[in-house]
Amino acid sequence: MQFVDEVMIKVRSGDGGNGMVAWRREKYEPLGGPAGGTGGRGGSVILESSNDLSTLLDFHYRNEFKAAPGEKGGPKNRSGKAGQDLIIKVPVGTVVKDLDDDRIIADLFKADLRALVAEGGRGGRGNFDLSSPGNRAPYYCEPGEAGIERQLQLTLKLIADVGLIGLPNAGKSTLLSVITAAKPKIADYPFSTLAPNLGVMRGPSGDGCVIADIPGLIEGASEGIGLGHTFLRHVERTRVLVHLVDISCENVKDAIKTICAELKLYDQELSKKPQILFLNKCDLLLEEEAAEIQIEIDKSRNELFPYPKSLVKIMLGSCASTLGIKELQNTVFELLAKTPKDETIYQVLDDERAYQHPDEGFSVRRKKGVFFVSGDRVERLLSVTNLRSPEALQHFFHVVRAMGIIDALLKEGLNAGDEVVIGKTSFSYGDEMF
Numbered sequence: 001m002q003f004v005d006e007v008m009i010k011v012r013s014g015d016g017g018n019g020m021v022a023w024r025r026e027k028y029e030p031l032g033g034p035a036g037g038t039g040g041r042g043g044s045v046i047l048e049s050s051n052d053l054s055t056l057l058d059f060h061y062r063n064e065f066k067a068a069p070g071e072k073g074g075p076k077n078r079s080g081k082a083g084q085d086l087i088i089k090v091p092v093g094t095v096v097k098d099l100d101d102d103r104i105i106a107d108l109f110k111a112d113l114r115a116l117v118a119e120g121g122r123g124g125r126g127n128f129d130l131s132s133p134g135n136r137a138p139y140y141c142e143p144g145e146a147g148i149e150r151q152l153q154l155t156l157k158l159i160a161d162v163g164l165i166g167l168p169n170a171g172k173s174t175l176l177s178v179i180t181a182a183k184p185k186i187a188d189y190p191f192s193t194l195a196p197n198l199g200v201m202r203g204p205s206g207d208g209c210v211i212a213d214i215p216g217l218i219e220g221a222s223e224g225i226g227l228g229h230t231f232l233r234h235v236e237r238t239r240v241l242v243h244l245v246d247i248s249c250e251n252v253k254d255a256i257k258t259i260c261a262e263l264k265l266y267d268q269e270l271s272k273k274p275q276i277l278f279l280n281k282c283d284l285l286l287e288e289e290a291a292e293i294q295i296e297i298d299k300s301r302n303e304l305f306p307y308p309k310s311l312v313k314i315m316l317g318s319c320a321s322t323l324g325i326k327e328l329q330n331t332v333f334e335l336l337a338k339t340p341k342d343e344t345i346y347q348v349l350d351d352e353r354a355y356q357h358p359d360e361g362f363s364v365r366r367k368k369g370v371f372f373v374s375g376d377r378v379e380r381l382l383s384v385t386n387l388r389s390p391e392a393l394q395h396f397f398h399v400v401r402a403m404g405i406i407d408a409l410l411k412e413g414l415n416a417g418d419e420v421v422i423g424k425t426s427f428s429y430g431d432e433m434f
Contacts, residue, residue, distance in 0.1 A: 005156040005234075007059040008099070014042025014083035016121035016144025017070035018384045019129070021392075023137075024076070034137055035077050036126030039144045040070030043083030045118040049108035053091040054198075056156055067118070070144060073126040083120055093159045093237070099151040109159060109237075117152060121145030124384065140392040143380035155233065158196055160212035161336055163235040165263070166244035167255050168215075171280040173197065174319040175244065176213045179329055196234050203333045212238065232266045239339045240274050240332060247279040247293055247316070256297070256304045264306045271306045274335055276313050278328060283318040290316050364408045371409055371420045371429075378405065379423045387425070 017039025024032025045067050068083035096106040096115060106115030124142030131138055164172040180199025197213040214235055235241065245255050256277070264271040277297070282290040294314055301308045313331055317324025362375030381399060386392040400406065409420065409429075420427045 004055050004057040004060060007056045007063065007154050009059055009063045009065065009152050009154060010149065011045040011064075011086075011088075011118050011152060012066045012149040013045050013118035013120045013147035014067040014069040015147045016040070016042045016123040017072045017080035017083075018144050018380075019124035019126035019141030020073035020075065021127045021139060021141050021386065022075040034127040034131050035075055036128050036141055037073030037075070037078040037080065038125050038129055039073045039123030040080035040082040041123050042070045042120030042144065042147050043067030044085045044116055044120045046085055046087045047090050047094070047096060047106060047108065047115045047117055048087050049092045049094060049111055049113045050089045051092055051111045053089060055091065056094070056154055059154065067120060067147065069147070070120065070123050073123065073141070077126070077128045080123055082123075085120070087114075090154060091156055093157045095155045095157060097153040097155065099153055118148040118150055121147045138391070138395070139386065139389045140395040141384055143377075143384045146376050146380065157237055158198065158212050158234040159210065160198060160234070160238050161209040162201075162211040162240045162242060162332060163238035164211060164213045164242050164244060165235065165259055167246070167249075167258065170244040170246050170255075171319045172213045172215070172244050175242075175278075175280070175325075176211060178319055178322060178325055180211060201329060201332070203329075209333070209336055211242075232262070232270075235263075235270060235273075236267065238273065239341060240276070240335050241270075242328070242332065243275050243277045244280050244319075245277065246281050247290060248281045248284040252279070252293055252297065253300065253304060260305055268306075272310050274312050274339055275305075275310050276315060276328065276331055276335065277311060278324075279314065279316050280319055282316045283321050283323060362403065362405055362408070364405070364412055366412050369418065371412060371414055371418060373405055373409070373420060373422045378403065382423050382425060 019039050020036035022034070022036040024035045026032060045065060065086055065088060067086040070083045071080035073080045090108060092108065092111050094108045095104060096108070096117060097103065098105050105117065108115060122145040124144045126141050127138045130141065164175060166172055176197055176199050179201045196215065199211050199213075200208045201211050202208045212234055214232070243256070243259060245252055249255055260271060279290065279294060279297075285293075294316055297304065298314055301311050305311050312335060315324055315328055315331070317328060319325065362373060362378055365372050378400060381396060385396045414420070414429055416430050418429050420429050
């Protein structure tokens with residue numbers, strides 16, 4: 001299965017249903033009064049984290065989501081049916097960003113968390129609810145509120161306790177296959193791992209920790225070179241890093257410096273995480289040679305590590321022969337016990353962002369002597385206005401004036417007799433209009 005950890009999607013909540021103009025027509029009730037019901041609320045769009053998913057691949061095939069609208073109000077003061085909420089499943093660890101203002105609005109860092117990303121529009125009131133002592137029989141109703149449309153970026157950050165880092169071919173995949181039941185691709189050429197792999201390592205007491213193999217780190221990874229920049233985000237939430245280095249490579253110190261520098265350039269907090277430096281493939285050297293390299297690196301820790309205190313232990317071993325693996329596992333569990341989870345790496349859900357409905361704005365433009373007015377609210381209001389009813393038209397014009405549309409038209413040079421187009425309906429401006 002292809003691993004995808006960043007996608008863009010468009011979501012839209014359902015429009016609220018329009019209100020209704022209706023009248024009581026029961027026998028012996030000739031003056032029954034208004035009976036138009038209120039429209040139903042539109043469906044909301046909700047993101048829900050689930051352990052059943054491990055990638056955002058599904059959103060490559062479908063990236064637009066729309067919730068159901070509310071139904072129109074009915075006669076006899078019957079409310080319209082509410083639109084069904086749309087629940088979208090995402091993997092645990094998904095971070096949601098609103099692309100319109102570049103703000104994080106949700107961080108689904110554990111299973112069964114929900115984030116309301118677009119609230120459904122409210123239903124418009126029918127003439128029953130709009131009646132008042134001053135107007136007992138209104139011949140007009142309200143349109144439903146428009147739904148919210150948002151452009152979202154979904155970014156997956158793996159939730160793992162331990163991150164395996166190192167240059168390509170350092171032995172990360174081999175180590176993962178030895179200490180967990182995972183079966184990553186292993187080959188004798190660089191970049192054999194093209195996506196992060198996860199595995200669970202069991203401790204002596206039966207408890208386990210999640211380990212992530214982060215592929216493709218090379219020099220310049222933090223600036224977008226190679227594969228590593230794509231996956232560096234997946235070590236942000238790990239508590240411990242196991243840094244693998246091929247002890248048989250040409251320059252061990254340069255290999256260590258490269259990874260440490262990229263961690264710091266990407267995020268200084270990453271380079272402060274506790275690290276175990278595992279000098280792998282020591283079975284390819286004489287025991288004395290390997291020990292000498294270990295001592296030399298320990299003496300140079302201030303030079304190699306931006307934050308020397310982050311280096312907890314330097315270990316020798318071989319993933320292929322399992323030399324030193326048991327000791328490495330014990331050290332990892334000991335370190336995890338001393339390193340509590342950092343809750344500050346998780347974002348706080350910002351539910352208020354979901355309640356911002358489209359504003360009541362409008363635009364006015366003049367073309368060849370005709371004035372065109374466009375805007376969601378005014379066009380929806382017109383759609384529920386009975387143009388044959390003088391009272392309904394009077395209410396419509398009153399709302400249009402209150403919205404500031406008349407003032408805007410006058411600034412554009414509107415005069416009596418000029419044509420004004422709202423939506424697909426044309427009016428002639430005069431004293432009786434507006």
